[in-house]
Amino acid sequence: MGDRTLENATISDASNDSIMTTDPKTITRRSALGLLAAGAAGYAAFGPERRRLRRDGRVVLDYWEKWTSHEAAAMQTVVDRFNESQSAIFVNYLTMGGIDQKAKVAIAAGDPPDVLGLWNRNLPFFSQCGAIMPLDGLRDYGIDESTYAKAVGPLVFRGGRQLAAPSTPSSIALYYNKAIFREVGLDPDAPPRTIEAFDEAIDRLTILDGDGNVERAGFLPTDPGWWSWCWGGFFGGHLYDERTGRATVDSAPNIAGYDWFQSFPKRWGLDKLRRFQGAPIDNPSPYRNFFSGRLATTIQGPWLPKFMDMELGPGVFDYGACPFPVPAALADQPPYGPIEADILVIPTGARNPEASLEFIAFTQRPENIETLCAGHAKPSPLATSSEGFIRDHPNTAVAVHEEILQSPNAYTTPWITGWAEFGMALGAGLDQIWNLKSPSAAGPLGEVQIEAEAILQREQERRQRRNQPDPWESA
16 A cells, blocks of 8 residues: 555556546746756657546546655555545655655656655755745645744745745654663663763663673664764754854864764774674664664664654554753753655646645644644654554654654754755765764864865855845745
């Protein structure tokens, strides 16, 4: 049900009835997506797909999404509810890989889906290029920025306009093995709140053999290594200043955060950590070190317990979670933590934007968004959650993730169209830091700062050529 792909989906997915067609909409496109024209030319050679109706007169909406397995199935439940709730619109739900690139080509060719599932990091590019329609019409359904958790609203609103709707958000927290905490005399109900206390706990949780090789690591910032941009944020840093459009990579808080990141190869030795992380284990799971007890704590998202149950069996692993520790000077503030979100947008050129908006509004109803998020084992993006959602959630620590989503100190990737290039530059700097090519993070981050400023300058020049606004004008 949820594992269908674009390649094997056919028109028959839309209905058991046959399909009638009407004339396609006439679509005028600006040159903002010119960089995609080469790919779009091949797509357009087949001609845009014509507007489709079922024989019973229901408008067919094509909804492209990126999920598979239980995540796809959770949205299928919501789609089925919508299709059963009314008789005017039928949503044809398709899942696929590489969705952002496929969407760019389809939009540039003038034949986009009616609803598109992306990530919040895609929104700056799609918005600036005019590739999506604002969702301000959601106000007619009682939806505005106050509908959402404090940290979620800024992910999808810009300059007072709603550009996207959140589907499933994530906040990143510290997960820990309660059994190992008890083993070393740590209270599993009082996890460390400060970096200083966490460093002490890491030492107690770590086991070294007689040669100093790591047999169990208390924590490793490179396992799994998915949020390499996050470490300065726990120390109060930011990579980018939206008010000025300037990079702030080499700020003092960022240097402190990445010095802490570098403390791990300094603490145990780079070669010993490489042996630990490269040890042959007959398990391809990215969670294997934590699930096997080789790693006592880990930085992870709210989906982790879902995979615990899938890989180890329901209720086998005794885990806890808390906001990631911060320096003592920040410990009395609301929690710090990275956040992300899957989002829904209406592409420019969609055949039935009013019907698309009606479906998106349906997904934002509390009962539907909670069904979807529980199916993903994620928190709700809404300002408030029902008691049943928290009580019955597959992640017993979901309240921790919701606390981060409500925090003014939650943070995400910069609102820039060139984040992929910016992130690659940061990654190159982190390689130098982790591999001890520099005694401190200051030098590599200074180099990244210079490269990031050049990336932002090129972005600004492109905006000027295309007569596009600077992003901080709508911040």
